[in-house]
Each structure stands twice: as structure tokens, then as C-alpha cells.
Amino acid sequence: MVFTGRPNAGKSSIIRAVVGLDVTTGKRPGTTRRTSKYPLNDGLVLVDMPGFGRMIGAPKRLENRINVRIIRFFEFNAQNIVLAVHVLDTSTFLEVTWRLEKKGVLSVDVEMAQFLAKTLGEFPLVAANKIDKADKKKIDANLKEFMHRISNGNLSAVADYVFPVSAKTRDGLGALKSAIHERLVAKGYRTPFKTH
Numbered sequence: 001m002v003f004t005g006r007p008n009a010g011k012s013s014i015i016r017a018v019v020g021l022d023v024t025t026g027k028r029p030g031t032t033r034r035t036s037k038y039p040l041n042d043g044l045v046l047v048d049m050p051g052f053g054r055m056i057g058a059p060k061r062l063e064n065r066i067n068v069r070i071i072r073f074f075e076f077n078a079q080n081i082v083l084a085v086h087v088l089d090t091s092t093f094l095e096v097t098w099r100l101e102k103k104g105v106l107s108v109d110v111e112m113a114q115f116l117a118k119t120l121g122e123f124p125l126v127a128a129n130k131i132d133k134a135d136k137k138k139i140d141a142n143l144k145e146f147m148h149r150i151s152n153g154n155l156s157a158v159a160d161y162v163f164p165v166s167a168k169t170r171d172g173l174g175a176l177k178s179a180i181h182e183r184l185v186a187k188g189y190r191t192p193f194k195t196h
């Protein structure tokens with residue numbers, strides 16, 4: 001079970017809120033640069049991927065090396081990956097996307113979701129996090145645009161994969177946990193957290 005996300009999207013907070021596992025021990029928030037593995041149950045391992053994409057303050061070479069490592073990890077391990085969860089900062093998605101586009105760069109979140117879908121043969125679950133951090137209109141617009149982009153306009157194809165949540169207020173976490181639970185059970189694993 002692999003968790004991905006841009007630095008600061010709230011990946012550690014989501015892992016803590018969903019699985020009850022603290023992956024931040026000994027790390028400053030937003031600075032995960034290593035792939036960390038945490039054994040759960042039934043041989044299931046939680047993999048915390050380093051933040052993907054632009055890293056504030058990191059030299060370009062290090063950034064590229066980490067991104068290449070993430071891509072290789074998925075390509076090598078695709079057969080063994082039971083489930084991927086991508087954590088999105090929904091509150092800033094469009095601002096960040098437009099800023100990148102001005103530089104001729106694709107949205108890292110869109111790229112990641114599409115890469116995972118292609119490599120794993122199934123869309124990742126998306127924890128559309130930080131819905132408490134902007135007004136509902138902005139969150140809805142950002143979420144719709146994200147879904148539009150990852151599905152190339154076919155929103156209904158991805159509707160079952162995207163879960164608006166807040167790790168802070170715990171809003172929407174129940175639905176995300178149920179979706180993770182369903183997928184793990186379908187692949188013969190027990191869920192490593194309480195489902196109610």
C-alpha cells in the first residue's frame with residue numbers, strides 16, 4: 001500500500017488519520033526524501049514515498065534523482081502494489097497548476113495520478129485533502145478541474161476514486177477508509193485500521 005503526494009500535501013497527516021501510523025518521527029514536516037517502509041499485517045507493507053515534484057530549497061539535481069527513484073520504484077514493483085493512495089492539496093491545486101503551466105510544466109498531481117493509473121493498471125485512490133482550508137466554491141472548482149484533467153474530461157470514470165477529506169477536521173475520512181478497506185479485502189488483505 002503506497003502513499004504519494006507533493007511535499008506538504010498532508011501525506012503524513014493522512015497516513016496518521018487513516019492508518020493510525022506516525023511516519024513523521026524524526027523528520028521535519030514536508031521533508032520526507034526517503035522511501036520509508038512500515039510492515040503492517042498479512043505481509044502488507046505501507047510505503048511512504050518522498051514528496052514528488054518541485055521541492056522548495058532542494059537543488060535541481062537532488063529533485064530529479066528523487067523523482068526518477070519514485071518512477072523506478074513503481075515500475076519495478078507494480079505487480080506487488082496492492083493499492084496506491086495519492087494525497088492532493090485540494091486547497092491550492094489550481095494556483096499551483098497555473099504557476100507550473102506558466103513555466104511550461106505539467107501539474108505534478110495530474111502527472112502522478114495518470115502515471116500511477118498507467119503503471120498499476122488502475123487509478124489510485126485520491127485523498128483530496130485540506131478541504132477545510134478554502135471556501136466550498138474554490139474546493140469544488142479545484143476538485144472538478146483536477147478530476148477533469150486526470151480523466152481527460154471523463155469525470156465519471158474517476159468519480160469513485162476521488163475522496164474530498166480533511167486530515168485536520170477529519171471530514172470525509174470515513175468514506176476514504178471504507179474505500180481503502182474494500183480494495184484491501186478484495187485483494188485478500190485485512191484492513192490495518194478500525195473501519196468504524
Ligand code: GDP
Pocket residue numbers: 005006007008009010011012013014029030031032051129130131132133165166167168169
Ligand atoms: P506531508 O509533507 O505531505 O507529509 O504533509 P504533512 O502531513 O506534514 O502536512 C503539511 C502541513 O499541512 C502541516 O502543517 C499539517 O498540519 C497541514 N495539514 C495537513 N492536512 C491538513 C488539512 O486537512 N487541513 C489543514 N488546514 N492543514 C492540514
